[in-house]
Amino acid sequence: MIARPTKGADRIIAALDTEDAAAALALAGRLAGRVGLIKAGLELFCAAGPAGVAPLIAAGPVFLDLKLHDIPNTVAGATRAVCRTPPAMLTLHGAGGGAMIEAARRAAEDVAGDRRPILLAVTVLTSIDAATLAATGVAGDPVEQVLRLARLALSAGADGLVCSPREVARLRDALGAAPFLVVPGVRPLGSPAGDQARTATPAEAVAAGADWIVLGRPITAAADPVAAAEAIAASL
Numbered sequence: 001m002i003a004r005p006t007k008g009a010d011r012i013i014a015a016l017d018t019e020d021a022a023a024a025l026a027l028a029g030r031l032a033g034r035v036g037l038i039k040a041g042l043e044l045f046c047a048a049g050p051a052g053v054a055p056l057i058a059a060g061p062v063f064l065d066l067k068l069h070d071i072p073n074t075v076a077g078a079t080r081a082v083c084r085t086p087p088a089m090l091t092l093h094g095a096g097g098g099a100m101i102e103a104a105r106r107a108a109e110d111v112a113g114d115r116r117p118i119l120l121a122v123t124v125l126t127s128i129d130a131a132t133l134a135a136t137g138v139a140g141d142p143v144e145q146v147l148r149l150a151r152l153a154l155s156a157g158a159d160g161l162v163c164s165p166r167e168v169a170r171l172r173d174a175l176g177a178a179p180f181l182v183v184p185g186v187r188p189l190g191s192p193a194g195d196q197a198r199t200a201t202p203a204e205a206v207a208a209g210a211d212w213i214v215l216g217r218p219i220t221a222a223a224d225p226v227a228a229a230e231a232i233a234a235s236l
């Protein structure tokens with residue numbers, strides 16, 4: 001398993017949200033040594049499939065962000081398939097429930113053993129504010145739902161959680177140092193929030209207890225993505 005990071009650049013996960021596998025690989029090459037991991041997500045996976053992600057995994061640690069959410073048998077099957085060429089991290093939705101997470105953990109261990117990915121449970125998406133969450137039937141402050149799903153996921157075998165910077169401190173207080181906390185919805189000062197609802201700066205997220213921070217557009221849409229990544233690392 002990839003080690004918990006202790007210094008600036010290692011904490012950065014660059015989300016390469018593109019359909020273009022060759023462009024993703026080229027940018028991953030430019031960012032090598034300047035970020036800790038590359039994130040390949042649904043856009044790249046749907047466009048280019050496992051073959052589009054494999055060269056990234058061969059080049060360095062990859063967070064494969066598929067946010068699996070289905071019945072336990074189906075998620076176990078997808079996890080098995082992914083773990084034949086294991087990424088460093090894999091996401092699944094905490095809202096899928098304990099049996100789904102247990103099934104994914106068993107499948108990952110069966111196929112990849114010690115080389116299995118860190119399994120991260122997504123709690124409440126960072127694009128969701130309290131009103132949007134209430135419209136799905138979950139009333140109250142998002143932090144309550146984040147805590148509920150976090151406890152459920154960890155007790156079912158998740159190694160860590162994906163949460164917004166707004167909940168990191170509460171999760172660290174409640175859950176201690178052990179779970180990996182991976183935090184998207186991070187915006188350097190002056191960077192547009194876009195569709196993200198629960199945001200903070202990279203330094204704030206790390207100070208609150210994030211192990212890794214995930215940044216997509218603040219790096220990929222910058223005129224100079226390498227300089228953008230270096231500036232974020234320097235701010236930590």
Ligand SMILES: O=C(O)c1cc(=O)[nH]c(=O)n1[C@@H]1O[C@H](COP(=O)(O)O)[C@@H](O)[C@H]1O
Pocket residue numbers: 015017039041065091122124125126127162163184185186194196214215216217218
């Ligand atoms: O699992 C994730 O990485 C994730 C969870 C979440 O709650 N919010 C979230 O934004 N993400 C991912 O983090 C990245 C954020 O991208 P930017 O908003 O461009 O920085 C995207 O690739 C999202 O898919």
